[in-house]
Amino acid sequence: MNMNKAIQNTINQKISLLSQERQLAFGIILSERFLPNYFAFYFVEKWGNPMVLLNGIDLLKNIAYQGNYETSELELIDELIESITPDLDDFPSNILASMALDVSSMLCECFVFVKNHNIKHIEICSSVSFGSLEMYVQKRDNLRHDLKTEELNKYFSQDSLIKHEIEYQLKLLDELTGNIKISPKLYIDKTMAAPMPELVLFLSSLQDKNRFMQISNI
Structure with a gap:
């Protein structure tokens, strides 16, 4: 995960200001927003079960x-x-498997948080969400694997998808710090309003499985 440390620290600080209930709500919303990535993996590979994640x-x-x-x-x-949860050894070089793994990981972190209330698990949800987007941007733009961390951070900071995600998380945390009610409507509003990763939008427009497979193995 190459997210600029200052930005991630700001997000983590805002998470720390929330009650445990609202910290969990933040983790849930992040996990649910990235759920379409698991569906894309499931429809392409015919492996897994998105209903488990929904439940x-x-x-x-x-x-x-x-x-x-x-x-x-x-x-x-x-x-x-x-x-x-997909094992990446079984799906080598498969970006969809990696993104599906990230979704499962975020949910697992939320469940561990429920048991021990360690804020680190919610911070990891945020970190994983950025890592998932960064991984996609690297594949989408065919970035060299030997780029230095500083170069990657600079590139990511200029990408519109990642900038939207930063803005989204900061705004959501500010709203959760206020008096906004934790309700079904909140989850609907915040997941529907979130920017959907370009990968899922692109995949959803394709109907030919062979073309799906080309994208999943960028």
Whole structure:
């Protein structure tokens, strides 16, 4: 993950100002926004089960709203998410598999946060979301793998997709710091209004599986 440290530190500081309920809501929203990446992977590779992630998100929302949970439920969903998370050794050089892995990872971090309330897990959700976009930008623009971190950071800072994501997360955190109500409407508004990664938009316009496969193995 090459996100500028100053920007990530600013985001992390804003996360720390939230209540635990709102910290969890932030992690849920980030995870749900990137869910289309898992669907794209699932439709191309015919592997996994997006319904597990949807059920996991629903469970997290209930926990954020009610403030309690059954330990057995968390253990079950942990096992299910692990079972449908792609192993990159099985999908080498597959950008969709990597992005699907990121979605699963963000959800797992949210569930660990529920159990131990360690803010680090929500910070990781933010970090992973940027890492997923940066990985796509590297593939999309065919960036050299030997670029120095400073060069990558400069390139990413000028990319519109990543700039939108920074603005989105900062604005969302500011709103969560206020009196905005944690409700189903909040999740709908914040996931629908978020910029969808270009990759998913492009994939959704394609109907030929062979063309899908070309993109998934950029």
